[in-house]
Amino acid sequence: MKTAITELFGIEHPIVQGGMHFVGFADLAAAVSNAGGLGIITGLTQRTPELLAKEIARCRDMTDKPFGVNLTFLPAFSAPPYPEYIAAIVEGGVKAVETAGRSPEAYMPALKAAGIKVIHKCTSVRHSLKAERIGCDAVSVDGFECGGHPGEDDIPNMILLPRAAEELKIPFVASGGMADGRSLVAALSLGAAGMNMGTRFIATKEAPVHQNVKNALVAATELDTRLIMRSLRNTERVLKNANVDRLLEIEREKGAKLTIDDIHDQVAGVYPKIMLEGQMDAGAWSCGMVAGLIHDIPSCKELVDRIMDEAETIIRSRLMGFLDGTGAARKV
Template identity: 60%
Template sequence: MPPRIDTPLTRLTGIRLPIVQGGMQWVGRAALASAVSNAGGLGILTALTQPTPEDLAREIALCRAMTDQPFGVNLTMLPARTPPPYEAYLQAAIDGGVKVLETAGMIPPEFFARAKAAGMIILHKCTTVRHALSAERKGVDIISIDGFEAAGHPGEEDVGGLVLVPAAVRGLSIPVIASGGIADGAGLAAALALGAAGVNMG
């Protein structure tokens, strides 16, 4: 078991290393998430990788059989003509006893409230400080601030992590983790030096 690096992220989530596996579509399955959690980080299952909420429930059970360490579920809400049944995916995570919900996109306040009522820790991904401040007001526990280097949906303001991470840390009263362009221990050390409580790595 790796020694614990004590940060607000590790204290809130119960992990040993301040490293969160990015919620990657098609990749965030039980095999990867459990390996990350067993290594001391926070593995993340990607809800919408699973075709149905029932499939997500089975993947959560599989992940639980592969690790006794904390892991989370990512649920990203993007504009869609026919949106997935987000509430049913959230309920599958709640019913599966998942304690960390990673969110991204336009999450309605009632969705956050439902997760919080179930005792979940909410880690929300943002690409600007103003969006992070809005999420903080809605009750999220941790912000993942995604610089322009981040994959997926890095926003449209083209602000790199070296500028964005310390700006978010200064502006928020909740823990911030850095996302984008972090690939090794040196990147983790740099993020911690900028004031982040950990990193999100894809």
């Protein structure tokens, strides 16, 4: 399948693996890229630019296919040394960067000078248009269903994607709630040129996280995510657990007076405990509603091949069947 996204990134299938804190290590990025998608190393999971340079080198040892790095721009008070992280990306010869969080505008000249393709993750049409204006090559349009930070507009992909298609000139991938061939065909129908998956890629053989995390995703249903930090305007969709219940209780008690310090124990430094040690109640961790569509733990190649096969069958058989009349007999 060729789309604007496969051509932009030089990949075989229009499937991107979104940056994920303490999940997006070289092992997962290389596995996704070897499967024909675009694997992405999560830049800030590496504590220093030097460690990111090593992680990029490790990924290059595992794949000769294109892969990218995610740079999440955090609020200014906790800014990591972004220019040094970008230097590590440029020197590592990486040609794709997924930016997220605040606008990457200040860093666009450095990224573009190095010939890097930039895909910015946005949860609204207005932010997508800004990304286009500042020279991003593509957008990852992240609907309300998504794991992580869905923004504050609460627009699901059924509306957000066609709205993005109405306004954008640059290509975009659909992000949030994507799991299988049905998701890919739906995303293409709604105007996207591919899809980005986060949560689905955690439940794969190569994702370097504790088995408890993968099992939790298989066990979870679409009803099991919660939105936290709404009153801080830093909304995050997470998988419910005992500590998330406690966090929501604190949010209810404090109301509009809530500060990040009140929920420090539930959110600060919990990712290594969950992802690496498998302490599933240690705190809040991002997870999409798509958990309800995750029923197994395949390899990345099995997953990507299955998605592409399923997408082709849906297009050639199911959809064409409706046009040529043979689809009328289908019950589903």
